[in-house]
Amino acid sequence: MANLNSNGCVDCRKRSDMFKNLNPGELEHVDMCRVKMHYNVGEMIFKQGSPCYDFVCVTSGLVKLYVENGSDRRLIIGFAKPVDYIFVPGAYVDKRHHFSAMACEETTACLVEAEIIQGLIKTKPDFSYQSISKISAQAINLFEQLTNLTQKQMPGRMADMLINLSTKVYESNPFFTHLSRQDFADLSGMTKESAIRVLKIFKDDGLIKIEGDLIHILDMPRLEGISRNG
Amino acid sequence: MANLNSNGCVDCRKRSDMFKNLNPGELEHVDMCRVKMHYNVGEMIFKQGSPCYDFVCVTSGLVKLYVENGSDRRLIIGFAKPVDYIFVPGAYVDKRHHFSAMACEETTACLVEAEIIQGLIKTKPDFSYQSISKISAQAINLFEQLTNLTQKQMPGRMADMLINLSTKVYESNPFFTHLSRQDFADLSGMTKESAIRVLKIFKDDGLIKIEGDLIHILDMPRLEGISRNG
DNA sequence: CTGCTTTGTTGATATAAATCAACACCGGCA
DNA sequence: TGCCGGTGTTGATTTATATCAACAAAGCAG
Known part of the structure; x- marks a missing residue:
């Protein structure tokens, strides 16, 4: 992994689109305030409610983002x-995290001081326009999640979730996943038991096939x- | 109303904070591409799925924003x-509206060409930073709505909704509202009948008092x- | 290997909430 | 005036889903 960005942000082959219009000087500035981190499966990257100092850029692995109630239930809002x-979003409002981030696979990430990114937004119109576009896409996703979770019943929610995993997250079919049944439940707003039951119905109906960590959409x-039909 | 902005955006006393750091020349540019509109109760300002050409600034009245499924159910995501x-958000992604906006009271609004606003974002760092802050606050609201609607049962959702109406939307207690029971239901993710039942329980328990369009939180x-406790 | 914890699975039961149905109330309108 | 469509209200019933309980399977530590 190290060789992929041994020269820092400037030559990083894993650089986010976000940074493509920065000049080498600006990239070096980002680079100087960057910390490279490694997370094991299940390790928390940041926790809802904690102050936010850094922005996180995932360079390998997979991270789940979720909100939690006071109670024991969680809802995964994205990856x-x-x-x-x-x-x-909290960085622009109250300097607190409003959701938690946890590694679901071995993950590496670069942390950059929030001030640096916010400085870029204030000085580079191009960068801020890109930021707004990204945030907008996320907001649209949240709308879809809202209708999905509140206006459909379990089979509809689960179907939607499986389609999203295959087309958006893993971008393959079949796909390997290390998500637990509890994660499936947290993604589709139901209990673990219900998630298992719905998956079983889908299997029995020939809609999907599950072989360990490999899920086929048939x-x-x-x-x-x-x-669509709830 | 007309006298409030007879000289257009430059002297408009109802001007949004968003525009406070624009110079007169920029404001005049906005002003030139501005259309003042009036909407009656129940009239649609824009509809989910339609192309978006203009940005809307509400100058009087009240507008509900909601998402709709293919089915007959709606969910109000804000006012x-x-x-x-x-x-x-669609303006930055696919040039389509991803939620609908409808006047719940007599409403006046200024429409400004989306291009103009997007031009400002590209040229005025200050303006774009403010935009990001606003969007961030909205995103945080959406997270709260997600947990509220998916992890609480009806009394908790209704209580949360009433508190929001009083503290955020109408900013008074008691508050006058022209929202229907169906709107209450669409705000708290339940059917009209259930909304009525929960409100009745709250009334019987002495939590609230309803006198026609006036709602007291007691x-x-x-x-x-x-x-909190769902 | 053995015990132990975590994750997955299934069935029985309880309960939250939607649906269905009936009717009261009100405002516009013929 | 009386009809009529929308809104509000209530009760009976059904249904979706959570909860509870028991156990199997798999990973892990000693």
């Missing part, structure tokens, strides 16, 4: 994968139908 | 009131407790 820069059109 | 500039601490 960050290489090369995603995790947008932290009948995408029908799964899309279930997602 | 815009004077002087709110409605952020349209026991805020207890309502907050219900909101």
Whole structure:
């Protein structure tokens, strides 16, 4: 991994699109305030409610982003994968994290001081326009999640979740995943038991096939139908 | 109303904070591409799925923002009131609206060509930083709505909704509202019948008092407790 | 290897919430 | 005036989903 960015941000082959219009001087500035981190599976990158000092750019692995209630329930609102820069809205509001980030696979990430990024937004119009575009796309995703989770029942929510995993997160079918049944439940707003039951129905109906960590979507059109019709 | 901005944006007393750091020349540019509109109760300002050409700044009245499924259910994701500039994330992604906006009271609004606003974002770092701050606050609201709607049951959702109406939307207690029971239901993710039942329980328990369009919150601490504990 | 913890699975039961149905109330309108 | 469509209200019933309980399977530590 080290050789991929041995010369820092300037030559980093895993650089996020976000930084493509910065000049070498600006990149070096980012580079100087950058810390490279490694996280094991299950390790927390930041926790909801904690102060935010750094912005996180995922360079390898997979990170789940989730909100938690006071109670024991969680809701996964998205994933960050290489090369995603995790947008932290709290940085612009109250300097607190409003969701938690945890590594679901072995993950490496670069941390950059929030001040640096915010400085770029204030001075580089191009950079800030790109930021707004990214945030906008995330907001649209949140709208979709809201309708999905509140206006569909379990099979619809699960179908939608599986389609998203295959097309957006892992971008393959079949796909390998280390997500637990609890994660599946936290993604589709139900209990672990219910998630297992719905998956079983899908398996029995020939919609999907599960072989350990490998999930095949066998009948995408029908799964899309279930997602649409709730 | 007309006298409030007879000289256009430059002297408009209802001007959004967003525009406070623009110089007169820039304001005049905005002014030239501005259309003043009036909407009656129930009239749609824009509809989910339609192309977006203009940005909307509400100068009087109240606007509800909601997402709709293919089915007949809606979910109100927020309100815009004077002087709110409605952020349209689709403008930065696919030039489509991803939620609908409808007047819940007699409403006036200024429409400004999206290009003009996007031009400002590209040229005025200050303006774009403010935009990002606003969008961030909205995103945080969406997170709260997500946990609220998916991890609480009906009394908790309704309590949260009432507190929000009183503290954020109408900013008074008691507050007058022209929202229907269906709107209450669409705000708290339940059916109209369920909304009525929960409100009745709250009334019987002495938490609130409803006199026509006037709603009193009588026991805020207890309502907050219900909101927290689901 | 053995015990132990975590994760996955299944069935029985309880309960939250939607649906269905009926009707009261009100405002506009013929 | 009386009809009529929308809104509000209530009760009975059904259904979706959580909860509870028991156990199997898999990883891990001693």
